[in-house]
Structure formats: C-alpha cells, structure tokens
Amino acid sequence: MKYSRQRELILKSLRENCIHPTAEQLYDFILQEEPTVSLATVYRNLNLLAENGMVKKIEGLDGTAHFDHQTHDHYHFICTRCGQVFDVPYDIAPDLETAVEKQTGLKVTSYDIAFRGICQNCRKIN
Amino acid sequence: MKYSRQRELILKSLRENCIHPTAEQLYDFILQEEPTVSLATVYRNLNLLAENGMVKKIEGLDGTAHFDHQTHDHYHFICTRCGQVFDVPYDIAPDLETAVEKQTGLKVTSYDIAFRGICQNCRKIN
DNA sequence: CCTCAAAATGATAATTATTACTATTATTGT
DNA sequence: ACAATAATAGTAATAATTATCATTTTGAGG
Numbered sequence A, B: 001m002k003y004s005r006q007r008e009l010i011l012k013s014l015r016e017n018c019i020h021p022t023a024e025q026l027y028d029f030i031l032q033e034e035p036t037v038s039l040a041t042v043y044r045n046l047n048l049l050a051e052n053g054m055v056k057k058i059e060g061l062d063g064t065a066h067f068d069h070q071t072h073d074h075y076h077f078i079c080t081r082c083g084q085v086f087d088v089p090y091d092i093a094p095d096l097e098t099a100v101e102k103q104t105g106l107k108v109t110s111y112d113i114a115f116r117g118i119c120q121n122c123r124k125i126n
Numbered sequence C: 001c002c003t004c005a006a007a008a009t010g011a012t013a014a015t016t017a018t019t020a021c022t023a024t025t026a027t028t029g030t
Numbered sequence D: 001a002c003a004a005t006a007a008t009a010g011t012a013a014t015a016a017t018t019a020t021c022a023t024t025t026t027g028a029g030g
Helices: A005-016 A023-033 A039-051 A096-104 A120-125 B005-016 B023-033 B039-051 B096-104 B120-125
Strands: A056-058 A066-068 A074-079 A085-089 A107-118 B056-058 B066-068 B074-079 B085-089 B107-118
Touching (some): A005 A023, A005 A039, A023 A039, A085 B096, A096 A107, A096 B085, B005 B023, B005 B039, B039 B056
Parallel strands (some): B074 B107
Antiparallel strands (some): A056 A066, A074 A085, A107 B107, B056 B066, B074 B085
C-alpha cells in the first residue's frame, strides 16, 4: 500500500469526525478542505482502510455503511429518529466469539451489534 | 391490513425456506409456484410483515436485507465464503437491552447481532 | 536525481438493491 | 351487489456502491 495524500486526508478527516459518518458525509466534509477529491476515492480508501484494520466499517444500522475511526472493540446504537450513532462500550457483552463457538462450533472472525432506539435528546423533544 | 393471496404465499414460502433468503431469492422461489407475482409485491409485503412483527428483517450481514420467518429472539452468523446464514441461539448473550440501558441510559427497542466467519462446511473444503 | 513499474486518482459509467408511481384488480363491510 | 379501501403488477426512479479507464503519483533501484 503506497502513500497517498488523499488517503491521509480521508483518515485525518474521519478522526476529526466523531459522528460515525457515511462515505458521502465524509466526502462532503473533505470537499471543504480539498475540493478535487473524488467520491470514488473516498469509498475506495475507506474500504481499503477497513480491510487493513485501520478503521471500522459499520453496517446494519440503517442500510448505508458508516465508518468509525475507533478500532477497539465496541458496539453501536442508532437513534431511529435523528439517525445519530452512539458508541456502546464493549463490556456490556464481552467475548461473544467464545460464547458462540462453545454453543455452535462456529468460529467467529468478526461481529457487530446494532442497537436501535430513541436517543435521549430526541426523547426530550417529544 | 387486508388479506391478499400474494402475501399469504410470500409468508408461506418464507416459512418453507429456512435459508434466510433475500427478497430476490424468495421472489425466484415464488415464481415457480405463481409466475405472476411482482418483485415489488415481495419487497412490499416482506417489509410490511416485518413491521408487524410477523417476520424478521436481518440487515448488516452482507449489505442486502435477508428475511427470517423465526420471530423469537436470536442472532445470526454469516459465512463470508459461501454466504449461508445460520441461527445463533439467544442465550449466548441474553438481555442486552438491559445491559445497555444500565451502562448508557439509552433505551433499546431492538437490536441485531451479525457474526461473521467461515462455516464448518467451507472450513472442511479448504 | 532519473526511470519505470506499480499503485492511486478523478471522472464517470454501470450495477445492485430498493422504493415510488400508477392504472387496474381484489377484498370486505354494509 | 356496491362502494370504499387496500393491494397488485409492471415499470420507472432513486440511492448506494463498485467498475472502468485514461492519467497522475509514488517509491525503489540504478
């Protein structure tokens, strides 16, 4: 994997954006700093970075993929009203790989949990 | 919600298909019995049935939505080689809603776990 | 510091999954 | 049987993502 200015910018931008953005959201953000990057480059690099474990790709929240600069184990909660994504700490359910393997014999290489609900902000409003 | 022959057929077909099919897979299956149903009808009804809790919509496995006739609490494992989806029993991690609420204050209304790995069949082959 | 092969890019076309639209048909309560 | 309402088939439209490809950038070796 060779260096590229664009990839560095994408990674830096993701780290500055703690909202778990989609590729398109991150693209819009990046355009402000560097208006020549291509949407395809953003998609390409986010997937590449995810394959290499440098970022996390989160699927199953709302149909579109989100990206997370935090790579340590943790889960996610999406507010079904405002769409905001929150982190859920790993220790609410640690070591599920082992639990699954014990019960089913299936060897888990990765997994995600997508929690859904209404966040505290939206709950207040209504 | 009025009765419709097509919806009944869709539900019946899903129950006969324990492979957690996508809308399109189920559509192909249904065509053999009833060649006049529309793909749109399959999508419409699967979503409708899911909203009413009669089937489960599974997202986050591989980018496309799968459907499950089993409505009781359980999780899923997808083989990243052959794409087959397996059930994972609920008791490997029960009552996560409460765990999340205790730790974060967020009220969970639903959640899914998508486990990934290589299934036992694929493991044998390679 | 040149050269060149490999990798990355931007721009856009293509694909895939899903939803929207609309005229027609089926269902159901009266 | 009638009318109101919901559902359908068929297709167009949309949204998200990936593929393509000509051009540019990177980095290792002479």
